[in-house]
Structures are given as structure tokens and as C-alpha cells.
Amino acid sequence: MPKLTTISSFNNDILVHYHHLGTLTLQDANKLTLSIIEELSEDQCDRFLLKFITRFITKDIYDEVVKERNINKLCAYPLCGNEPNRIKDTYSYSYQKSKMLPYFYLNSFCSKDHYQSSEFYKTQLSDEAIFSRKDITVEGYGKMKYEINTTLLEEVIDKYVNRSDPSETMLDIIRDLESLSLDGENGPNKDEMMGVMSRMLEDVKIVEKEPTESVVAPYLPNENLEDNQTYEYLQDQSKAIDGYIFQR
Numbered sequence: 001m002p003k004l005t006t007i008s009s010f011n012n013d014i015l016v017h018y019h020h021l022g023t024l025t026l027q028d029a030n031k032l033t034l035s036i037i038e039e040l041s042e043d044q045c046d047r048f049l050l051k052f053i054t055r056f057i058t059k060d061i062y063d064e065v066v067k068e069r070n071i072n073k074l075c076a077y078p079l080c081g082n083e084p085n086r087i088k089d090t091y092s093y094s095y096q097k098s099k100m101l102p103y104f105y106l107n108s109f110c111s112k113d114h115y116q117s118s119e120f121y122k123t124q125l126s127d128e129a130i131f132s133r134k135d136i137t138v139e140g141y142g143k144m145k146y147e148i149n150t151t152l153l154e155e156v157i158d159k160y161v162n163r164s165d166p167s168e169t170m171l172d173i174i175r176d177l178e179s180l181s182l183d184g185e186n187g188p189n190k191d192e193m194m195g196v197m198s199r200m201l202e203d204v205k206i207v208e209k210e211p212t213e214s215v216v217a218p219y220l221p222n223e224n225l226e227d228n229q230t231y232e233y234l235q236d237q238s239k240a241i242d243g244y245i246f247q248r
Helices: 007-013 026-042 047-055 059-071 112-123 153-161 170-176 190-201 227-241
Strands: 205-208 244-247
Touching: 007 047, 026 059, 059 112, 112 153, 153 170
Parallel strands: none
Antiparallel strands: 205 244
């Protein structure tokens, strides 16, 4: 089983070596990128870290994480520690041709759920060069636009499950999220994102699942979290078994 990486362990093991105001040099940015790819390719992380590292990665870097996790026989979604459900293509070993298969995503992911979550996450990543991002190694979690402007699909589902208006769809919830109002210069246009997400989520349904035994969160990602962040984290952990699952 891969170990769980949190903001605290990430800061202590990796980020501490780049802790200074201003921007990173190109050399340091490349070193940090390699360290992040290595860390995420071997382990799984929690929701806080997945949002936190958006300040250190681009879509291309995330693609490298997906490839490396696939090589290491891990589901490509960093929140997951399962193995992908490999597909045997009896006609060709070509990756491009395998993408034409109905369930091609199972070559890299354990399920369609995590494929959709991964694509949803990737769509929101900024293409701004890492070495041009200011103060990213010193500002605390929740202080920068990168993690603030990122919403995980799991969070959208939480909102959907707890919606007050039964007629509200998942796309309605996504459309109303302030966190998706990204800067058009450094991030994707919101209208473009909505188009991608609409196609991606068109077959997602949420159904109740059988009750399971309650699980207590075994750790906190950072002992210095403020009360509201700690509460959010514990809520996130409890919602991992909130009684609902994807259906496709």
C-alpha cells in the first residue's frame, strides 16, 4: 500500500528546500517539479495536498504524474491507492488505439469515477510557468489563488448530495462555484471549462449505497491548521463514506 502524503509531510520533506520569498529560479523550479512527480507517482495524497500542489504544477506536469503512476501500477488519480483495471487489447498494444476502446481509461485508472475526477482537476490547472509564480513556497495553505480557485469533483458531489433544490444539477452547481472564476490569462476560460465538464459529466449519476461502518479520520494534514480548516478536513474525511456513490 502506498503511504499517504499530507501538506505537513510535503513541507517537511520537499518544500523546505525551496522556502524563500519571490520566484524560483528555473533550476529550482525544475528540481521541485521532479520531486513532486516522484512523490505523487509512488504515494497517494489527501484532498488538502492535491489542492495545495496546484500552485506548483501545470497540466503537462500533471500528465507526467499520471504516466508515472501508471508505470508504478497505481490508479492515476493521486487521491487513490488502488491499482488500475488494465484492459487487454488483443489487436494492438498502441496506447493511441487503446484510447478508442469504450473503457480505455481503465488502463490508467481504477474506475471511471477517478478518471472523471482526474480530468476535472486537470482542467483547472494553470499553464503559468512555475518559475514565474511568486511566493508559492512561503504562503500558507489557502492563501493563494491556485488552491482557492480549485474545486475537486468530490466537493461538487458533496454539494450536489446536500443541495436544497432537487432540480439543481451538478453542472448548475459547478457553474455557480466562485472558485471556478479563474484568471483567463493564466488559467482556462470558465466557458471552455464548462464545455469540457458538461461532456465529461453528462453520464454521471449519484445513487445511494449500502450503509458502511463509520471511519474516524486517523490524522490531520497539518497541526497548524486553523479551526475552520481542521473542521473542513474532518468533514471531508467523513464524506468519504457519506452514503452515495457514482453510477455510470
